Amino acid sequence: QVQLVESGGGVVQPGRSLRLSCAASGFTFSIYAMHWVRQAPGKGLEWVAVVPNDGTNKYYGDSVKGRFTISRDNSKSTLFLQMNSLRTEDTAVYYCARYWGSSSANDYWGQGTLVTVSS
Amino acid sequence: DIQMTQSPSSLSASVGDRVTITCRASQSIRMYLNWYQQKPGEAPNLLIYGASSLQSGVPSRFSGSGSGTDFTLTINTLQPEDFATYYCQQTYSDVVTFGGGTKVEIK
Numbered sequence: 158q159v160q161l162v163e164s165g166g167g168v169v170q171p172g173r174s175l176r177l178s179c180a181a182s183g184f185t186f187s188i189y190a191m192h193w194v195r196q197a198p199g200k201g202l203e204w205v206a207v208v209p210n211d212g213t214n215k216y217y218g219d220s221v222k223g224r225f226t227i228s229r230d231n232s233k234s235t236l237f238l239q240m241n242s243l244r245t246e247d248t249a250v251y252y253c254a255r256y257w258g259s260s261s262a263n264d265y266w267g268q269g270t271l272v273t274v275s276s
Numbered sequence: 277d278i279q280m281t282q283s284p285s286s287l288s289a290s291v292g293d294r295v296t297i298t299c300r301a302s303q304s305i306r307m308y309l310n311w312y313q314q315k316p317g318e319a320p321n322l323l324i325y326g327a328s329s330l331q332s333g334v335p336s337r338f339s340g341s342g343s344g345t346d347f348t349l350t351i352n353t354l355q356p357e358d359f360a361t362y363y364c365q366q367t368y369s370d371v372v373t374f375g376g377g378t379k380v381e382i383k
Contacts, residue, residue, distance in 0.1 A: 166307070168361055177351075179353060192372070194374075201361075201363065201374060201375075201376050201377040202312075202314075202320060202363050202365075202374040202377070203374065204365075204372040204373060204374060207370070207372065214370075216370045216371050216372075217371075218371065219277065237306075252319055252320075254320075256367075257325075260310075260322075260325035260326060260331075260368040261308050261310070261325065261326065261328070262310040262325035262326075262331075262365070263310075263312075263320075263365075264322050264325075264366065266319035266320055266321075267319065268319055269319060
């Protein structure tokens with residue numbers, strides 16, 4: 158069955174960096190685009206970034222553009238989110254989600270990893 | 277970026293009620309509109325894709341309609357397990373956006 162498992166969250170000081178990972182299994186990772194979506198405590202969903210299956214054209218939400226980098230390693234079925242210059246407002250649960258092209262929707266989601274940016 | 281506006285932000289309803297949630301896009305997104313359900317402490321779950329197609333395994337009491345800029349999620353005969361927060365999402369643009377969410381609470 159499809160599984161997405163995020164890791165790498167934790168507590169980090171403002172201005173520092175953190176790298177999240179999302180290990181995928183149960184499907185052919187290399188043929189799917191992948192997204193990161195986050196949710197601040199008590200708030201709604203905020204889309205973060207997308208990487209296509211071949212890792213070429215990436216897109217980002219305005220609030221993270223220039224600070225976050227999405228990437229993937231198809232040989233290891235793993236998605237990454239490099240987060241630099243972290244701000245307190247980046248505190249959130251970060252979800253990775255598979256993008257099903259036929260539906261143009263995120264059909265599978267991980268359980269999320271919590272990132273807390275605090276001094 | 278395309279802005280997605282959901283209404284209402286919250287509503288109270290009883291088991292058995294029919295509930296309607298609306299989502300409006302700031303520009304035409306054709307039918308690239310999805311609906312998700314999220315319960316506390318859980319990841320979102322895809323309910324409806326392409327504005328009106330029911331995701332596999334989702335009960336038929338959920339339905340979606342609309343195109344262009346105006347969309348609707350309808351829950352017929354609300355069940356206890358349907359009390360949750362619902363989000364719309366547009367995937368027309370390479371930069372994806374979500375609506376602010378609608379919390380469905382028990383009256």
